[in-house]
Amino acid sequence: MQTHEKDRSSENVRAVNRALDVLLAFTRDDFELSATDLLQRVDLSRPTLYRLLYTLEAKGFIASVGEPQRFRLGPAVARLSHVWTETQDLALIAEPILRALWAETRETVALLVPQGLLRYCIAELPSPQPLVFKRGVGSSERIARGASGRAILAHMVDSGQQIEHYTEGLDIDLAKLRRELQATRERGYAVSRDELIEGAVAVAAPFFDSKGVAGSLGVFGPATRLNDRVVATWGRRVVEAAGQLSQALGVPPPLREPSHGGNRP
Incomplete structure (x- = not known):
């Protein structure tokens, strides 16, 4: 030249x-x-x-x-x-973030998205350890149940009527649920213990796209490994990973984060 x-x-x-x-x-x-x-x-x-x-x-x-x-x-x-937007494969975008979290925690990690009253698992990497808790790709559960659902719900509802809609037919203490959703918003992640599977602990944080909350990213393991100290550690890490996914989906990082981490659009 x-x-x-x-x-x-x-x-x-x-x-x-x-x-x-x-x-x-x-x-x-x-x-x-x-x-x-x-x-x-x-x-x-x-x-x-x-x-x-x-x-x-x-x-x-x-x-x-x-x-x-x-x-x-x-x-x-x-x-x-x-x-x-129309050509993005969410699971493909999230795969390196999920894999990094999986390698660090050595627990089952999963990606979940809301659909109506439910949330669906669209990607999962099972723990390599002998004692494993997993649900499987395609599994679904009511969005008001479990950490991975409530991490999403915390950013979907802003009134009593909305909460009642998502909990219709479920045996859930609404006052307790409201407190849990508020705690989730404040610390950036949700926690559940023995809720969907006896002996299982889940830690999940929401991720966002340009329209708002788009799903949650969760870590799942047995209570024998996920004590309070580990939950706090993985909670902060899940918030960080969910923030990375939000940024990959076009949402800029927040100007100010909650004291224990978090990510809002």
């Missing part, structure tokens, strides 16, 4: 990087920015910024509105977002 071709290629790469920096300057809170706002976020001269903005606008990635002029993301971004 000749020198001037290399220079042109290098300049094209720089232009792409700068254009991406402009697009990434927009957030859910700062969805509409002026040129001055953008200059505070990207390291560009004003003429270069405007050239990039007009190019991005011509391709539909930026839209300009109002007077004085302000900018926001355009319809081309929405099209790409739709394609990305």
